[in-house]
Amino acid sequence: MPGLPFPFAMVIRPRCVFDSLGGLFFRAVVIAVVLLAHASFQVCHAAAPTQGAGPAPVHQVREVYRLPHEPGAFTQGLFFVHGRLFETTGRHGQSRLMELNPQTGRVLRSRFLPAQYFGEGAVAVGQRIIWLTWTSQQAFVFDLETFEPVGEYPYQGEGWGLTFDGARLIMSDGGSSLVLRDPQSFEPLGSVQVTDGGVAVDLLNELEWAAGFVYANVWRESRIAVIDPGTGSVVCWLDLEPVVPLVLDPSAVANGIAFDERNDCLLITGKLWPEMICVQPLP
Numbered sequence: 118m119p120g121l122p123f124p125f126a127m128v129i130r131p132r133c134v135f136d137s138l139g140g141l142f143f144r145a146v147v148i149a150v151v152l153l154a155h156a157s158f159q160v161c162h163a164a165a166p167t168q169g170a171g172p173a174p175v176h177q178v179r180e181v182y183r184l185p186h187e188p189g190a191f192t193q194g195l196f197f198v199h200g201r202l203f204e205t206t207g208r209h210g211q212s213r214l215m216e217l218n219p220q221t222g223r224v225l226r227s228r229f230l231p232a233q234y235f236g237e238g239a240v241a242v243g244q245r246i247i248w249l250t251w252t253s254q255q256a257f258v259f260d261l262e263t264f265e266p267v268g269e270y271p272y273q274g275e276g277w278g279l280t281f282d283g284a285r286l287i288m289s290d291g292g293s294s295l296v297l298r299d300p301q302s303f304e305p306l307g308s309v310q311v312t313d314g315g316v317a318v319d320l321l322n323e324l325e326w327a328a329g330f331v332y333a334n335v336w337r338e339s340r341i342a343v344i345d346p347g348t349g350s351v352v353c354w355l356d357l358e359p360v361v362p363l364v365l366d367p368s369a370v371a372n373g374i375a376f377d378e379r380n381d382c383l384l385i386t387g388k389l390w391p392e393m394i395c396v397q398p399l400p
């Protein structure tokens with residue numbers, strides 16, 4: 118077995134009872150690693166409310182790290198792709214797709230939408246970035262590496278937030294429903310109504326898929342809804358108020374969530390915020 122370092126060569130043979138024990142141990146290690154990878158989020162995910170139990174609990178957050186954020190960026194979408202950080206912004210003539218340096222927050226490259234479009238949330242599916250517009254009923258598709266346009270999708274209604282669960286796109290339109298869409302055709306596959314203690318949660322905005330749950334900004338609120346995608350129930354809220362930077366502009370609302378898998382935290386920001394903050398839920 119040339120090339121195998123000593124400890125690995127040792128466990129290959131002979132085949133005996135220790136193999137099955139080793140297999141069990143290996144599986145236990147894999148399960149532990151998966152649980153640990155999202156350990157900080159279990160405090161919230163485990164808190165699934167029972168029917169009629171009232172509003173979901175509110176959890177405080179712990180700051181993991183902080184990065185500068187372009188203070189003129191009217192943030193609409195934020196997401197990582199294998200450790201690379203991307204952002205989309207809105208407003209006519211200022212709507213911009215950007216790749217950011219995840220260590221410094223600096224803009225590495227960007228592309229503007231034509232001035233008639235107001236950019237909204239975006240997400241990557243493979244090598245494509247799908248970027249919504251607010252009221253134009255049109256999503257634009259850009260190549261992840263070149264930022265060149267490679268397609269468009271029409272849709273009905275408004276576009277607000279977009280994320281991807283690995284199989285389906287999940288989209289918000291400013292209401293209380295999340296629409297599931299085919300990632301290739303963009304056709305709607307169904308929808309789920311988001312409720313907290315049985316009450317509809319309106320104005321769902323930027324979205325993020327992390328560890329089996331949908332994280333959603335709610336327009337003009339400094340808290341994130343953590344949503345069970347199967348039932349639409351909010352299982353808990355994350356209170357961002359203590360980490361929100363002071364910005365006097367009333368439009369500077371929290372609106373950006375990207376799951377930083379490497380650091381096991383949610384990178385959050387807002388429209389016109391000077392900073393991005395990575396947070397973990399506290400028990």
Ligand SMILES: [Ca+2]
Pocket residue numbers: 194195196279280323324325326373374375
């Ligand atoms: Ca996001």
